[in-house]
Amino acid sequence: MPKRSKVKPGSRTGLRRSLFTIPPTDTPKVSVIIPVVNERRTLGAVIRQAALAHPSTEVIVVANGSTDGSAELAERMGARVLRYAQPLGHDVGRSIGARAARGEVLLFTDGDIVIAAKDLAAMTNAVIAGADVALNQYLGPTGLMHVHGVVLAKHALNLMVGDAVNTGASLTTIPHAMSRRARDIIGCENLAVPPKAQTIAAFHGLQVRAAHYVEVGRRNRRRARGRVRGVDPLERLIIGDHLEALAWHVAQTDVRGRLTDGGRSRESVC
Amino acid sequence: MAARMAGKRGPAKRKARPGTRARLRTGVRKGPAAKRKPLRRKGVVRRRARAPVSQQHAAYWAGRAYTAGCAAATAAANHRSVEAPGESEHARVNEAWATWCQAAGKPPWTLYSAAAARFMEGWRSMAGGYDQRWVLVPTTKTIGVVITVMNEQETVGAIIAELQRLPLHEMIFVVNGSTDASFERIRNQSSSIIVHYDEPLGHDVGRAVGAKLADSDILLFLDGDLPVKAEQLVPFVAAISEGSDVALNDISPLLGLFAVRDKVTVVKEFVNRAMGRADLAANSLTAVPHALSREALLRIGAPQLSVPPKAQVIAIEQGLKLVCPASVDVISGNRIRSQNTGGNNAVAQMIVGDHIEALQAAMQRRGARLGFPDQLRQRGYIMS
Numbered sequence: 001m002p003k004r005s006k007v008k009p010g011s012r013t014g015l016r017r018s019l020f021t022i023p024p025t026d027t028p029k030v031s032v033i034i035p036v037v038n039e040r041r042t043l044g045a046v047i048r049q050a051a052l053a054h055p056s057t058e059v060i061v062v063a064n065g066s067t068d069g070s071a072e073l074a075e076r077m078g079a080r081v082l083r084y085a086q087p088l089g090h091d092v093g094r095s096i097g098a099r100a101a102r103g104e105v106l107l108f109t110d111g112d113i114v115i116a117a118k119d120l121a122a123m124t125n126a127v128i129a130g131a132d133v134a135l136n137q138y139l140g141p142t143g144l145m146h147v148h149g150v151v152l153a154k155h156a157l158n159l160m161v162g163d164a165v166n167t168g169a170s171l172t173t174i175p176h177a178m179s180r181r182a183r184d185i186i187g188c189e190n191l192a193v194p195p196k197a198q199t200i201a202a203f204h205g206l207q208v209r210a211a212h213y214v215e216v217g218r219r220n221r222r223r224a225r226g227r228v229r230g231v232d233p234l235e236r237l238i239i240g241d242h243l244e245a246l247a248w249h250v251a252q253t254d255v256r257g258r259l260t261d262g263g264r265s266r267e268s269v270c
Numbered sequence: 271m272a273a274r275m276a277g278k279r280g281p282a283k284r285k286a287r288p289g290t291r292a293r294l295r296t297g298v299r300k301g302p303a304a305k306r307k308p309l310r311r312k313g314v315v316r317r318r319a320r321a322p323v324s325q326q327h328a329a330y331w332a333g334r335a336y337t338a339g340c341a342a343a344t345a346a347a348n349h350r351s352v353e354a355p356g357e358s359e360h361a362r363v364n365e366a367w368a369t370w371c372q373a374a375g376k377p378p379w380t381l382y383s384a385a386a387a388r389f390m391e392g393w394r395s396m397a398g399g400y401d402q403r404w405v406l407v408p409t410t411k412t413i414g415v416v417i418t419v420m421n422e423q424e425t426v427g428a429i430i431a432e433l434q435r436l437p438l439h440e441m442i443f444v445v446n447g448s449t450d451a452s453f454e455r456i457r458n459q460s461s462s463i464i465v466h467y468d469e470p471l472g473h474d475v476g477r478a479v480g481a482k483l484a485d486s487d488i489l490l491f492l493d494g495d496l497p498v499k500a501e502q503l504v505p506f507v508a509a510i511s512e513g514s515d516v517a518l519n520d521i522s523p524l525l526g527l528f529a530v531r532d533k534v535t536v537v538k539e540f541v542n543r544a545m546g547r548a549d550l551a552a553n554s555l556t557a558v559p560h561a562l563s564r565e566a567l568l569r570i571g572a573p574q575l576s577v578p579p580k581a582q583v584i585a586i587e588q589g590l591k592l593v594c595p596a597s598v599d600v601i602s603g604n605r606i607r608s609q610n611t612g613g614n615n616a617v618a619q620m621i622v623g624d625h626i627e628a629l630q631a632a633m634q635r636r637g638a639r640l641g642f643p644d645q646l647r648q649r650g651y652i653m654s
Contacts, residue, residue: 089647096652142529146551149543151528156540159533160626189652233646240642243544246629247638255630259623260616264472269479269573 020044022051022078028058030124031103034079035062035093039111040070047077050109052117054124060100061111062093070111090237095192098183106183109175119214123177126211132182133201134211136175139168141217149235153242157195160257161249163202169210171198172238182206195238195245203252328384331377335385338374339392342366347397363393364406364437371408376508379596383501405435405500409511412439414486418476419443419494423450428497430459435500439486443494444476452494473620474556478575481567489562498559498598505596506561515566516585518553520594524601525552534618537625541579544629545586546641553594555582556621566590579621579628587632 032050036043043061050059059079063071065087075081082096094108105127109115126134140151155168171194178201183191185204190197201208249257346362367389371377377385386406407413415433419426426443433441441462445453447470456464465479477491488510490503509517525531531552539552555578562570569588574581585592632640 084651086648088651089644089649092647092649092652099652143527145522145525145527147528149548152536152540152543155536159537159622192647192649192652236642237644237646239544240639240644243629243633243640243642244638244644246626247633250626250630250633255627256623257626259626260620261623262473262616262620263470264475264576265469266472266475266573266576268467268471268475269482269576 019076020048020051021076022047022057022059023055024078025056025058027056028103029056030054030058030105030107031097031101032057032059032107032109032120033062033094033097033101034059034074034109034111035064035088035091035097036070036074036111037063037065037087038068038070039066040068040073042114043070043073043111044077045114046109046111047074047079049114049117050107050120051077053107053120054105056103058101058103060097062088062097064088064093089192090234091194092192094194095188095190098191099188101180101183104180105177106180107175107177113174113216115175115214115216119212120175122212123175126209127177127179130207131179131209131211132206133171133178133198133208134176135166135169135171135198135208136173136216137169137210137213138173138216140173142168150238153195153239157199157242157245160246161199161202162257162259163198163208166208166210170195172241174216175214177211193241193244195242196248199245199249203249328381331381331385332388334374335370335377335389336392338370339363339366339389339394340396341392342370342389343393343396358437360401360404360437363390363404365410366393367406368408368410376408379505382504403435404437405504407437407504407507407511409488409507411487411511412485413488413490413507414438414440414442414484415490415492416442416444416477416480416484417492417494418474418480419445419448419452419456420470420476421448421450421452422494423448423452423455425495425497426452426455427459429492429494430456430462432497432500433492434460436503440484442480442483444471444480446471446476472576473617474578475576477578478572481562481575482572484567487564489564489567491558491560491562493558496558496600498600502596502598503559506559509593509595510561510563513591514593514595515563515569515590516555516582516592517561518550518555518592518594519557519560519600520551520553520597521557521601522551522553522594523597524599532618534621537622538579541583541625541628544640544642545583545632547586547592550592550594554579555585556624557600559598559600577624577627579624580631583628583632587635 030053032053034046034050047059047061051057061071061074061079061081062084063074063081064084071081071083080100082100088096098106105124107120107124109120123134139154140148142151150172151168154170154172158166158168182201185206186197186200190200198208343366346366367386370389376382383405389406390404413436415438417429441460443456443462443464445456445464446467453464453466456462463483465483471479481489488507490506492498506517525535535552538554538556542548542550542552566585569590570581570584574584
């Protein structure tokens with residue numbers, strides 16, 4: 001059976017007389033950041049749910065390398081659109097969107113997965129309630145003998161940088177939210193490499209909390225582009241991100257990430 | 271054929287029935303007598319039932335081994351006069367066994383012990399002087415064992431008893447920080463080399479100390495708290511003897527699903543994957559037993575063995591051959607101490623630290639992202 005879109009063709013945007021528009025506000029409480037590369041099929045629904053997450057919301061769409069009218073659609077719906085002619089690469093849009101955000105809470109999601117407003121609201125509410133960074137509790141498929149490299153990397157990094165509370169929860173997974181203060185401490189430029197951003201947050205003692213569970217695995221579009229014999233190029237990119245994060249952690253601490261050496265007398269053998 | 275013969279026999283005007291020749295040639299039988307092949311359903315793959323290691327198979331190897339043992343003992347008896355007097359009977363029979371294994375092929379692991387036992391029986395029938403508990407290894411290279419001991423008086427006896435079943439070149443005990451009778455027990459039960467430190471050396475440093483002293487071709491590493499059957503050590507020795515450099519304990523069959531694994535296992539697997547060796551799963555030099563070749567020891571450097579994951583990363587970087595020849599259950603038998611229980615215990619923290627140190631060593635050589643470059647991101651847009 002062919003996969004059916006969550007958004008039935010014609011049922012929402014088509015039949016609705018007027019397009020949904022985001023209620024305008026000058027001092028938004030929540031900024032929703034949506035990087036978009038040719039995702040017109042789902043973008044309308046994504047923006048609508050995002051706008052409903054909180055009464056005072058601005059939606060920032062970072063359209064990079066989009067040629068299918070995603071940007072125009074977002075503009076008509078009342079989103080702030082930042083346009084880039086060429087694709088910026090994985091997660092760079094988050095970084096750019098975060099820099100432009102005016103809200104006190106930054107909520108990150110993707111243009112290709114429609115997440116219900118109540119799930120998005122759970123993330124923002126966790127931040128409003130006091131967490132600095134609110135993560136999705138979704139860990140990916142872990143009931144396996146051989147897990148995906150991304151799942152493995154997420155778990156391993158959290159263990160290595162001493163974030164034992166959030167077993168495998170990661171900034172790599174959407175949706176997630178953070179306070180503006182967290183953004184400033186982490187630095188916008190670091191948000192493009194999510195595991196690094198998470199490591200920085202943990203290092204500076206920010207409260208990182210896996211706040212709410214949203215299943216995003218099955219809905220994530222499996223992209224054929226760039227696959228070589230089944231090897232997902234994104235898997236390699238994301239494992240690299242985690243190593244980059246670990247390298248940052250080691251540079252800030254020491255070669256063992258400030259973990260105990262168990263009293264080894266290494267000078268006994270040289 | 272029949273038709274032609276009939277024609278040759280004489281003027282009998284019997285004509286061959288049309289089609290007979292063709293039928294004979296192709297061997298197609300006709301009529302109801304012809305047995306039909308049962309129809310095979312499409313898509314049903316017939317699998318031949320996998321033959322269990324049959325008794326006949328076992329008997330074959332046992333018989334061969336016995337004969338070879340007899341022959342080897344006879345040959346050895348003829349040359350006894352020229353042999354070195356110091357060599358033990360165990361070493362002699364092992365040498366004969368290794369030679370035979372090389373010539374005739376090593377028996378499959380499931381039959382190995384039985385075949386070796388029959389070989390020794392054959393040997394005894396000709397030469398005598400054989401101990402039923404002996405274990406033979408399929409190599410003539412010298413084997414050394416390094417055992418780290420810290421307050422393990424209860425288990426060292428069993429370890430020595432098992433190790434004495436192997437034809438070892440040297441046995442090195444590194445006793446450190448022991449306040450019990452470990453040292454005395456080892457001294458009384460064996461003639462092994464003992465290195466003694468009053469203070470504890472710390473985790474795994476003893477391995478480095480022992481490795482530095484050893485001069486064998488093949489080095490086995492064990493912990494003092496966990497007796498391993500001598501038979502289970504043979505595959506590790508064999509793997510090194512056959513050209514591998516590092517033989518790790520294959521713990522994969524002992525692990526559950528990813529979701530229920532402990533943190534140390536997760537980190538071990540990540541380091542292997544980050545080093546491009548997903549095939550090693552969560553197998554690590556941290557776990558015993560494992561074996562190293564002399565070459566590996568020299569290339570890695572004995573001091574690095576103090577931090578086993580780092581030694582493993584160096585081995586991979588050096589292009590050494592890492593294999594996982596056998597699986598020894600070291601998880602259920604591991605002694606429970608106050609330090610190594612609970613999710614957040616000190617030993618686990620230390621081992622996680624070891625793995626960070628290991629990755630850091632690789633990063634220093636190959637950059638922060640190791641073999642996983644970022645070619646997609648346009649980072650120029652976000653530099654502040």
